[in-house]
Amino acid sequence: MADNNLFPVFFKVDRLNVLVVGGGNVGVEKVGALLSNCPTARLTIVATWFRPELDALVKDYPHVTVIQKPFSCGDLFGKDLVIAATNDHALNVEIWEKARSCKVLINVADTPELCDFYLGAVVQKGNLKIAISTNGKSPTVAKRLRQVLQECLPDSLDQVLEKLHLIRNRLAGDFTAKVDKLNALTDVLVESETEKH
Incomplete structure (x- = not known):
């Protein structure tokens, strides 16, 4: 059985230039996911046509550029990430080949073997x-x-995070001492049911 060797990371897509190729259902899904996670994501969307839902989705996002044209190698210039979201397998493979040759990380929708990263x-x-x-x-x-x-x-988890952030900033000592204190404070979060009774 193969292991999952993925290394999880969180991209700051407001600092990166992301290219999405495709304006259909998959393009709408990928752009929606990017914008829901980071409303200030810097996206360029290239396609020969766009679903009306995509136009409606991006109209209030000034960091999103929509370009109606066929994909070309020049679209990769200055890009950090690419998402190929077309329903044309041959085109997706072409985008993958161009991205790889330009050393740009790429995700080809629904084609795991052509992905450098996944959108979880x-x-x-x-x-x-x-x-x-x-x-x-x-x-x-x-x-x-x-x-x-x-x-x-629980929705209140964000309040817990905010309070722990304040506590962390006020703690004295070296890194190890701070970790020990925070571990002691958060033990209650992982306390087993038997320990509670």
Whole structure:
């Protein structure tokens, strides 16, 4: 059985230039995911046509540029990430080849073998953000886990994070001492049911 060797990271997409190729259903989904996670994401969307939903989605985002034209290699210039979101497999492979030759990280929708990174299902409670990946095996399972976690995690968790942030900033001592104090303070979060009784 293969291991999941993915290394989870969180990109600051307001500091990166992201290219999305495709204006159909998949493009709408990917752009929506990017903007819901970072409303100030800097996106360029290139496609020969766009669903009306995409135009409606991006109209209030000044950092999003929509260009109606066929994909060309020049679209990769200055880009940090690319998402190929077309329903044309040959075009997606071409975008992948061009991105790889330009050393730009790429995600080809629904084609795990052509992805440098995946867009995981995301759970968010204020500042807490959890990304779920199934290593490209089943986005449906990731989506279901996201729903369960979104419902199970209390909304008040963000208040806990804010208070712990304040405490961390006030703690004295070296890194190890601060970690020990914060671990002691947060033990209650992982206390087992038997320890409570």
